[in-house]
Amino acid sequence: MMQQKTEKENTSEKILTTAFECLSANGYANVSMRNIADGAGVALSQLAYYYRNKEKLFSEVINRMMDQYLNEIEATLKSTVDEKERITSLVRYFKDLNRNNPKLLRLFIDFTAQALWIPSFRQQLDHLFNAITEIIRKNLSGNAAAINKSLHGYSDKSIATLIFGALFGTSIQIILGSDQDSAFESLNLAENLLY
Secondary structure, three states: OHHHHHHHHHHHHHHHHHHHHHHHHHOHHHOOHHHHHHHHOOOHHHHHHHOOOHHHHHHHHHHHHHHHHHHHHHHHHHOOOOHHHHHHHHHHHHHHHHHHOHHHHHHHHHHHHHOOOOHHHHHHHHHHHHHHHHHHHHHHOOHHHHHOHHHOOOOHHHHHHHHHHHHHHHHHHHHHOOOHHHHHHHHHHHHHHHO
C-alpha cells in the first residue's frame, strides 16, 4: 500500500514537473495534454486520472509557481537587515530572474495573460499579486515614505503595489524587448525613485 502511494506521488510529481517545463518552454496555448503525457512518459488516460483536464493541471502548475515566487521574494527581502537595501535586493531578484530563470518569469507572464480569460487562473493570480504586494509592504514597514518625502501620504500598500508593478512590468519589457540593457537600467530607476 505504501509503495503504491509513493508511485502515485512520483507519477503526479513527474507530470507536474513536465507540465511546468512544457509550459515555460512553449506557453499555455501551445501545450496539449498529449504533449505533457508524452513528456512525462505516461499514457494520456493516466494523465487524466491525476488531473481531469488542462485547466486543473495548469492550476496546479500555477500553485507550484506561486509557492516558488512567494518563497523567493520573502527570502530576498529578509536576506538584508538594512531596510534601504531591501528594495535593492528586490530589484536584484528581478534582474536575476530575467537573467537566470527566464522560464519561471515567462510562465508567470503567460499565466497572467491567461488569467484575463480563465476565472480560476484569475483568482490564483490575484491571490499571488496580493501576497507579493503584502510581502513587500511588510518589509517596507513605512520606510519608503520616510526615505522619499514625495511618497508621504500614500499607503504602504499603494507603494508596495507600485513597486511590484514597476518591477513586474519592466520584467515583461525585458523578456519581450531587444534592448535589454536599457530595460535593466529601468529596473535600477525603480529602485532610485524610492530612495
